[in-house]
Amino acid sequence: MKDEVKIILDICDKILLKNVDHHLRLNLEPNSTQFKTLKDEIISSELTKLLVKEDLGGAGMTLNDIIPIVQLSAQYGTPIPFIETIISNFLLSELNIKPENDFITLTNKTENIIIKKDKISGNFKSIPYLNLAEKILVETEIKNQKYIILFKKGGKLKLQKNFLSEPKFDLDAAELEIISMMEKPEQMDIQNLLINVRSIQSFGAMEKILKLCIEYCSQRKQFGRTLSKFQMIQNHISEIALEVAASGASLSTLKNNNKNFYNLKNTAIPKIRTGIASGKVIALSHQVHGAMGFTKEYELSYFTKALNSWRNEFGNEIYWQNILGKLFLNQNKNLWEFLNH
Amino acid sequence: MTYFNFPHIEEDDNLKNLRNDVKSFLKTTFNSNNIKPQADAWMYSANPEFSKKLGEKGWLGMSFPKKYGGREKTMLERYVITEELLVAGAPVAAHWIADRQSGSQIIRYGTEKQKKEIIPKISSGECFFAIGMSEPDSGSDLASVKTFAKKTADGWELTGRKIWSTGAHLSHYMIVLARTEKLDEKNRHSGLSQFLVNLKLPGVEINPIEDMTHQKHFNETVFNNVKLNKDALLGEEGMGWQQVVGELALERSGPERFLSHYILLDNFISEFRYKMSEMGITSLGKIISELQTLRMMSFSIAWMIQEKKSPDVQAAFVKEAGNVFEKKLIETIREMSNLIPFEEWSSSLKSLFQDATLRIPANSLRGGTSEIMRGIISKQLGLR
Numbered sequence: 001m002k003d004e005v006k007i008i009l010d011i012c013d014k015i016l017l018k019n020v021d022h023h024l025r026l027n028l029e030p031n032s033t034q035f036k037t038l039k040d041e042i043i044s045s046e047l048t049k050l051l052v053k054e055d056l057g058g059a060g061m062t063l064n065d066i067i068p069i070v071q072l073s074a075q076y077g078t079p080i081p082f083i084e085t086i087i088s089n090f091l092l093s094e095l096n097i098k099p100e101n102d103f104i105t106l107t108n109k110t111e112n113i114i115i116k117k118d119k120i121s122g123n124f125k126s127i128p129y130l131n132l133a134e135k136i137l138v139e140t141e142i143k144n145q146k147y148i149i150l151f152k153k154g155g156k157l158k159l160q161k162n163f164l165s166e167p168k169f170d171l172d173a174a175e176l177e178i179i180s181m182m183e184k185p186e187q188m189d190i191q192n193l194l195i196n197v198r199s200i201q202s203f204g205a206m207e208k209i210l211k212l213c214i215e216y217c218s219q220r221k222q223f224g225r226t227l228s229k230f231q232m233i234q235n236h237i238s239e240i241a242l243e244v245a246a247s248g249a250s251l252s253t254l255k256n257n258n259k260n261f262y263n264l265k266n267t268a269i270p271k272i273r274t275g276i277a278s279g280k281v282i283a284l285s286h287q288v289h290g291a292m293g294f295t296k297e298y299e300l301s302y303f304t305k306a307l308n309s310w311r312n313e314f315g316n317e318i319y320w321q322n323i324l325g326k327l328f329l330n331q332n333k334n335l336w337e338f339l340n341h
Numbered sequence: 342m343t344y345f346n347f348p349h350i351e352e353d354d355n356l357k358n359l360r361n362d363v364k365s366f367l368k369t370t371f372n373s374n375n376i377k378p379q380a381d382a383w384m385y386s387a388n389p390e391f392s393k394k395l396g397e398k399g400w401l402g403m404s405f406p407k408k409y410g411g412r413e414k415t416m417l418e419r420y421v422i423t424e425e426l427l428v429a430g431a432p433v434a435a436h437w438i439a440d441r442q443s444g445s446q447i448i449r450y451g452t453e454k455q456k457k458e459i460i461p462k463i464s465s466g467e468c469f470f471a472i473g474m475s476e477p478d479s480g481s482d483l484a485s486v487k488t489f490a491k492k493t494a495d496g497w498e499l500t501g502r503k504i505w506s507t508g509a510h511l512s513h514y515m516i517v518l519a520r521t522e523k524l525d526e527k528n529r530h531s532g533l534s535q536f537l538v539n540l541k542l543p544g545v546e547i548n549p550i551e552d553m554t555h556q557k558h559f560n561e562t563v564f565n566n567v568k569l570n571k572d573a574l575l576g577e578e579g580m581g582w583q584q585v586v587g588e589l590a591l592e593r594s595g596p597e598r599f600l601s602h603y604i605l606l607d608n609f610i611s612e613f614r615y616k617m618s619e620m621g622i623t624s625l626g627k628i629i630s631e632l633q634t635l636r637m638m639s640f641s642i643a644w645m646i647q648e649k650k651s652p653d654v655q656a657a658f659v660k661e662a663g664n665v666f667e668k669k670l671i672e673t674i675r676e677m678s679n680l681i682p683f684e685e686w687s688s689s690l691k692s693l694f695q696d697a698t699l700r701i702p703a704n705s706l707r708g709g710t711s712e713i714m715r716g717i718i719s720k721q722l723g724l725r
Binding site for chain 1: 342343344345346347349351352357360428603606607610611614617619621622623624625626627629630631632633634635636637638641655658661662714715716718719722723724725
């Protein structure tokens with residue numbers, strides 16, 4: 001890991017350790033002091049500009065560099081549009097647009113978009129943390145041309161039912177003010193980018209769950225022994241560890257080259273592997289925690305709900321298995337060639 | 342908070358070229374020698390002539406120092422060659438154990454004499470090894486071995502029985518884990534030592550054991566008061582446990598833990614490529630994702646070994662995840678066959694499938710059972 005990444009990771013760790021706890025997750029209000037303090041610290045430390053080019057005032061880091069930061073944020077269960085803002089600012093930076101000093105959230109699920117005199121109207125779906133963001137970045141298509149549009153939040157937010165405590169909203173927008181609008185470059189695949197962010201986040205959340213399982217089972221006693229001494233429990237936790245390790249290794253497809261974040265095969269492999277792992281980790285971690293894990297008060301459920309939310313976004317692992325299977329079959333290569341290229 | 346790291350290692354152009362070289366060599370050699378690819382070939386398919394050819398190519402003993410006849414190549418280069426041999430179903434069983442783990446143990450713990458005598462022969466594909474760990478009463482509980490090496494004026498006298506010794510009937514040596522002190526129940530890992538035992542010595546008896554597939558690849562090896570010279574001791578007296586743990590990491594982390602039946606998958610795809618249902622295609626996508634992840638884990642461990650790290654626990658992950666993968670693979674292939682009855686498959690595919698189905702129970706037993714792997718992981722997590 002580069003030294004600059006270690007430094008950033010350390011800064012991020014200190015801010016999240018100080019400000020993020022289960023109380024924040026359960027009482028997430030835009031006007032709460034706890035949220036405002038966390039937001040101020042993140043914005044003022046410029047953590048949302050890590051991927052922004054240096055000449056636009058950012059840190060000039062690469063997608064690869066921020067993998068451990070996305071992972072850390074997920075380990076903390078950070079319930080704010082922190083990563084969404086990092087990615088939005090990255091996309092703006094790629095279009096040579098200056099980053100924002102606010103929280104931005106983003107979506108590529110849009111319908112009925114109308115642009116008229118620097119105003120945008122339309123329906124926007126599944127926008128995470130829209131209640132906590134000031135601006136929205138969308139990828140949308142108008143007359144066969146794809147655009148990236150940044151606009152100010154407004155209109156009525158409709159809270160969606162979602163697995164996670166992470167709020168997701170639909171928005172019916174009428175004539176909201178556009179801040180920037182650019183044609184989307186061909187190579188910029190926002191969906192793959194967002195999927196990969198979710199795969200990294202899933203890995204981070206599973207690491208946290210493994211930690212919770214170890215801590216809980218090392219403390220709680222039944223039949224005169226700590227739970228960790230029961231072979232069945234050890235078996236469950238070692239299986240969780242195995243799934244976590246495999247998930248982490250599957251992210252290898254993204255490393256080394258930033259273009260890998262846009263590549264279909266490199267995206268599909270961790271999306272599928274972390275999705276499979278998530279299913280097992282959710283079931284096993286609840287099993288080892290007993291009824292305690294089923295309560296709102298104990299933090300396990302926050303992370304298992306997060307996994308359920310992320311593994312079902314952008315198509316579940318079954319959907320992506322089919323894509324990957326077809327991608328291979330359509331290339332007319334033998335499997336070994338496909339794996340090695 | 343990361344518990345088990347598998348650093349990303351990139352396959353560079355040098356390694357890619359090496360892959361191509363191995364592929365070309367295998368194509369030519371298979372054709373000219375009429376070699377038939379086999380599944381689980383590292384266990385079932387021995388061909389000393391083929392092993393010698395690999396030695397001539399410089400593809401055995403790759404990481405060993407040149408002064409002992411090695412090639413001073415990297416573990417990543419060795420990894421690439423190993424993968425290509427496995428996916429081709431090449432007959433590698435004769436030299437497999439010597440090249441994978443015994444040679445490394447000798448390089449790490451052996452005397453100058455042992456290294457000079459044995460390593461060049463391993464590198465040339467002319468010296469084969471068997472593993473001397475399990476015993477009739479000591480399977481997963483390896484520390485309970487009873488084979489005893491008694492000190493004599495001239496060296497040692499070895500008495501006991503080893504079991505499941507794969508390829509012992511073809512091998513020249515066995516690295517035997519034996520007690521050199523009586524068992525101390527409070528410190529069961531002490532008093533063990535490793536010995537380099539020439540299997541042609543008087544008193545060594547090798548009895549084949551037929552497995553459920555009617556093959557005789559593993560054996561019972563009996564040591565009846567076998568006289569060993571002083572220099573048969575490998576490494577330090579009493580440090581056998583510590584030495585054997587490192588050997589197990591080499592044994593468990595390689596791609597044979599998930600590519601043993603690759604040839605079945607490859608043949609299946611060739612035959613069913615245009616007959617697959619949507620469900621079959623979906624299952625195939627899952628296999629690709631899991632297989633590629635396992636490769637990244639195992640490749641990363643090869644790098645860790647190269648960097649002199651101790652990836653004992655990571656090796657347990659690969660072993661266990663690889664075993665689970667291959668067991669599921671057999672079932673998945675059944676599901677992917679798109680309602681085409683088994684009787685209608687080609688005879689070669691049926692044969693591979695039958696072999697794999699019958700052999701698969703051994704995957705999660707050999708090299709340490711699943712239960713032992715999970716125990717290792719639990720211990721590392723502080724649960725025991």
